[in-house]
Amino acid sequence: MSTIKDVAKKAGVSISTVSLVINKKGYVAQKTLEKITNAIKELNYKPLHSARKLATKKTGNIGYIVWDVHFSEVEIFYSQIFLGMEYATRETDNYILLTTVKEHFDPKVDLPRFLKYKDVDGVVLAGRVPHNLIDYLENQSVPFVLVDYGISGKIYNSIVIDNYNGAFQAVDQLIKSGKKNIGFVGGSFYHPSVKERYRGYKEALEVNGKGNNKYIERNSYFKKEETSPEVGQIGVKKIFSNGNTVDGIFCCNDTTALGVMHELKNQNIKIPDEVAVVGFDDITSSSFCTPTLSTVRVPKFDVGKEAFKLLSEIIESPNVTPQTRTISVEYIKRQSS
Amino acid sequence: MSTIKDVAKKAGVSISTVSLVINKKGYVAQKTLEKITNAIKELNYKPLHSARKLATKKTGNIGYIVWDVHFSEVEIFYSQIFLGMEYATRETDNYILLTTVKEHFDPKVDLPRFLKYKDVDGVVLAGRVPHNLIDYLENQSVPFVLVDYGISGKIYNSIVIDNYNGAFQAVDQLIKSGKKNIGFVGGSFYHPSVKERYRGYKEALEVNGKGNNKYIERNSYFKKEETSPEVGQIGVKKIFSNGNTVDGIFCCNDTTALGVMHELKNQNIKIPDEVAVVGFDDITSSSFCTPTLSTVRVPKFDVGKEAFKLLSEIIESPNVTPQTRTISVEYIKRQSS
DNA sequence: TTGTTTTATCGAAACGTTTTAATATATTAT
DNA sequence: ATAATATATTAAAACGTTTCGATAAAACAA
CATH class of the missing domain: 1.10.260.40 (lambda repressor-like DNA-binding domains)
Structure with a gap:
């Protein structure tokens, strides 16, 4: 060499x-x-990387932390965001260190090694993440940005998805296409994104004069799973067991929507003629299922890219006031609506 | 500091x-x-990592390379293997650098940055991977191990899954449980694992005196997708359009099996009474779908762990003859069989 | 006793960069 | 013509480790 x-x-x-x-x-x-x-x-x-890093006193690494449940589950969502970041780093001399943290996280024991040894210049936290981890980063003044997550009452550097407008748009379109009775199927509201999507859904109803209509909503509460096909299946069962006349369902995300469609098919309900279905996220499967799923596309790669960009800026100048960048989304009409 | x-x-x-x-x-x-x-x-x-690495002339990094199609698709399989590796590294002072390579890979342009800059001590290649990438690594004498992949006629350091025995066992159990006419549904045979699973399937039939029976097999050939729910759906359609009397289906993997079950339900065929279904891999969804899917469990974490261990050994002493380590698998009986 | 070997410690060189401050030359302004 | 500034190059220090070889004390063997 x-x-x-x-x-x-x-x-x-x-x-x-x-x-x-x-x-x-x-x-x-x-x-x-x-x-x-x-x-x-x-x-x-x-x-030579190490020589360079020694001289400049930077590590050249940035950490990517995600809940193990989020990473391991069916959700490929956060992996895609990771890939977007990875792509962004290719033009720089940074590397990304990916690790997971578990649900019951104790900074004393479970701290990712790259934090313990200060082997990163900054960290991206993807999705819902233990609050004491955030506290730790703040105390140690490690630069970090939150992606697709937020804590009410606190302002951090973060990249968020325009959940509200995405949901609003989708539901608005559903109404414009003639649907009268639109239900909501989602899981718990732990994750602010789900809450925001619900807000957008409700607002669209309001604006279209259906606010005080007997619109339908169903939230299935699970402990571990906030969103999943099961949540969708159960949601549908509940809705139709009441003899409701729902003709459209807006789901908190695609994974849930897949379950919704599954159950509708089980009950021989025609999609979209009898009931239209719309999801959120635009995961890969949504363009491969039958019928293909209308959804709100989240540009996951861009989210990752932007997260990296913001983090780089913060690392460069750590003391600017925290900012939130919103990634806009796009309604994608497919067969299910 | x-x-x-x-x-x-x-x-x-x-x-x-x-x-x-x-x-x-x-x-x-x-x-x-x-x-x-x-x-x-x-x-x-x-x-300080960099100082240490400078002095020891190691990078402390190892690379993890996976096809982008494999990583982005529904398949969480290789992500799990990654996590297994990541877990293993936690006890060491190594970090893993994850990147993807695209389908049409040209080492001149698409070479992962950590290879270009020699920022890794070794590399793990997960699943099917461009052959010219392997050539590159050999020429540059970068230590590497293949995971869940092999090239016939060549021997590399690798971790493989005991696909043959897993398939054999699964099909054998199916027969022992009284099934007479067992079909195979899978995609293309590009990936040696699929081929091996098919071999195990066939052998189990032979051994049970069904070798020259009119057993059913269906391979759907797609360009990009070697395995997917769609492959499964189409497989089922083909099988039953011929008026066959199949009472059991062994699928090349769980993803495909999900499609198989989906289509069987569409056709109102009872699982497992009329047709039993068995998959392979034991992905998360297989224990959440209805009915829950019998499958062959691949201990993905162990695979990742073993890959890291082997790679570390090779890095330590690069000139031992290549070896293949086989990870054994386990048949998991659930509702679908 | 004397000579080996084992145990214990350390100074100094080496690893491959970046950066600071010094120096020299060329260009521009006055 | 002189001073000021812009351009160009470099020697040397610094970054924080590991490791080689030297040295010395302690333990053991003859």
Whole structure:
């Protein structure tokens, strides 16, 4: 392996000058720049990460933390966001360290190693995440950004999805297409995103003069699973056991919507003619199921990208006031509506 | 942040001695050891990764590469293996760098950055992976291990799943439970695991004297998707459009089995009484669907753990002859059979 | 006793960068 | 012409470890 020394020798300059061109800093004459660039190419020189990081006192790593339940479950959602981040880092010299934390998290024991050893410059927290972990990061003043999560009453640097408007739009479209009686199926409201989607749903009803109509809503409360096909199935069962005349269902997310459609098919209810279904997220399966699922597309890659960008900015200048960036979403009409 | 220097000063010894105790090397007197350990604790000293890596000429990173199609799809399989590895690294001072490569991979352009810059000590390749990537690693003599994949005619360090015996066992059980006509539903045979599962299936039929029976097999060939619910659905449609009397279906994996069950339910065929279904992998959904899916459990965490262990060994001593470690699997009987 | 070997400690070099401050030359302004 | 500024290059220090070799004391063997 060639070092900066070899490059310097080959180009007939000092180490310092080579460093300048590698980092695009200071002044260097056109001619020497060429010499150095050539030498670098010929020797296929790559600066050694660890040496570089030692000198700059940065780690070059950023952490990505997600609840194990979120990562392991059917939800590919947060993996996609991760990938978006990973893509974004490809143009930089950062690496992402992915780890999970468990539900009952104790900073004393369960702290991710990269935090314990201070091996990251900052951290992205994806989705719902233990609050004492957030506290820890604040105390240690580790730069961090929350993705798709928030804590009411607190303001952190965060990337959020425009859940409210997405839901509003979807339900509004459903109404405009002639549906009269639109139900909501979702799980618990632990996750603020679900709450926001519900808010958008309700508001769309209001605005269209159905606010005090006997619209239907069903929330199934589970302990562990906030959203899942089962939540959807049970939701449908409950709704139709009451002899309701629902002709459209807005679901808190696609996973739940899949369960909803499943159960509707079981009950021989035609989608979308008798009941239209709309989900949220646009996970891969939603364009592969039958009928294909109308949904609100969340640009997961962009979310990841933006998270990385924001975090980089915070690392650069840690003391600006926390900001929230909202990623907008798009209603995707498919067969189910 | 405190450095090794601070520790040395506080303990009243030299830097070298502190280094010795950190790395558990050489001789150090009981008394000094205590002094140093205490100093480390009091100062909450953590060795700086980059400095350490610079001195030892290791990167402390290992790469985890997976096809983007494999990672993004419904398949959570390779994410779980990743998690298993991540767990294993927690007891070491290694970090895992996860990245994806695309289908049409050109080492000249698409090479993961951590390979380009030699920022890893070794690499784990998960699942089917571009062959020219493997070639690249060989040429550059980067230590690597294949997980759940192999290339016929070549022997690499690898962790494989005991697909043959798993399939054999599952089908054997199906027959023992009284099923007479067992079909196979799977996708293409690009992935050797699918091929092996098919082999196990066939062998079980043979052994039970059904080898030259008119057993059913259906392979749906798709370009991109080798396995998926759609493959399963189409498989079922094909099988029953011929008026066959299949009473059991062995699927190449759970994802496919979910599609199979879906279509059987559509056709009002009772599971397992009329047709039993068995999958492979034991993904999370298989214990949540209705009826719950009998399957062959692949201990994904163990696979990841073993992959890390093997890779570490190879990094340690790169020139031992390549070996293959087989992870055994277990038939899990649930409602669908 | 003397000579080995084992145990214990440390100084100094090495790992490959970045960065600071010094120096020199070229350019521009007065 | 002189002073000021912009451009260009470099030597040397610094970043925080590990490791090699030297040295010395302690334990053991003859």
